[in-house]
Amino acid sequence: MLKIYHNPRCRKSREGLAIVDASGEEFEIVKYLDNPPSYLELAAILGKLNLKPIELVRKNETVWKEQFKNRELSDKEIIQAMVDHPKLIERPIVVKNNEAVVGRPPENINELFK
Template sequence: MTTITLYHNPRCSKSRQALALLEERGVGFQVRRYLDEPLSEDELRALMARLDGDTAALVRRQEPEWKALSADAGDPEQVVRAIVAHPRLMERPIADDGERAVIGRPPEDVLALLDAH
């Protein structure tokens, strides 16, 4: 069975809720605090390829750093460069099983990966 990686920001309530849901289910998972250990461009591209839905959802567009960039959320390369430069722009939480990734908004969405395990 593949281990789920939870891209986690412990200061975010939604991220903490997703973590608790996975713990309650007894699921094997690892936590990656992406602010302490930012993703590389290649890791972000791979994550975007596994992401359910629109890749623009990966970026927190309401943040001042995003607005200052005047970047296009529909351009995956601009999203990658923005998140590499400003890791806090990455939406959280994200659960990733290596084949599929889901954004935990709402946190219960991370449970969609459990069906495959």
């Protein structure tokens, strides 16, 4: 089953949700700002995305600029920052079995349906 980590206030996330919905596959919506992933869940998602933690961070968010920018952070510290401040997580993320994509642009999500 598909899982989409979704922020309803984000246009790209809404576009991604529309692509998932149109796929006809069963899916679960995770409003990750209300229900943030755990450290282990986020680490597993990063593995499926094949990304380094810093590559999933929204670096223009105020919390990043004020608390983390220009600091030497380990991958573990970056993951913990995203867990503590889920607004930092790039969106949407769609997971299907052992694969995942970031829906930026939303058309990336179509890769999961090939």
